[in-house]
Amino acid sequence: MKTAVGALLCGFALAVAAMLLGGKMVSPKGRTAHTITVTGESRLVGEPDTGLVALGVTKSGKTVPEVQGLLAAALDKVIAAVQAGGVKKEDIATSDLSLTQDWDWKRNRPSGYSASTRLTVTVRDVQQVGRVVDAAVSSGLNRLDGVSYQVRDPKWREKALGEALDNARAKAEAMASRTGAHLGRVASIQERGERQTSPAEEQYASQEWEARFRDEYAASRAPRALPGQRALTVQVEVVYELGRADKTGGVGR
8 A cells, every 4th residue: 555655646646757857858867858849941942853654545446345444555655655754663753543334424424434554753863854755645645744853862951951050050059158058968759741842833734634745746846845943952950969058168067
């Protein structure tokens, strides 16, 4: 009984201590460490090194087997053409496979089936994006959903993270010095977010693609693929321990 009561009192004491400490941390030596939390951010602008091309194929027929056969044949042609344009097999991914029943509204009865799928092609050389799209269109492609660009060089991301950490430390040092505190060791680091955007990105688009772009290809006026630039924004949250500078120049608690 005494053991149970002791454990209960001990737990209650720990809970009260945690409430009293609030936003403070307890150091390994048992001392209470005051902390400061800052968010650091960096933004780098660079040239894209990778293109992402979204292609679509849609086929219609009277029966499901017929539609599946037509879609498979068309898809094989598009994939072969894209590979001939210099894209590796592992850089081609299929998705969004769908099969729907068509309807003849005038006769109020089914008229057949339509099947479609989507290809996402990763082009490692951005200068070849236009060539890849041209090859896909020439093979019988009937939908182009868009082209986007990215920077996938890991060194670019590492540089952005480093600059975000530097930005966080500069903020923390400025805040600490204004309050007469000394910036201590890092207590924790957390990446808050990362995104790539385009200051000026030109994309193929749209619902009217088939009629408009086929006419341009027929007239040997293929639309150009312009990668532009990419902007990478990274945010990090860093928690620093704080000490109080004493009269001798040392650090106190």
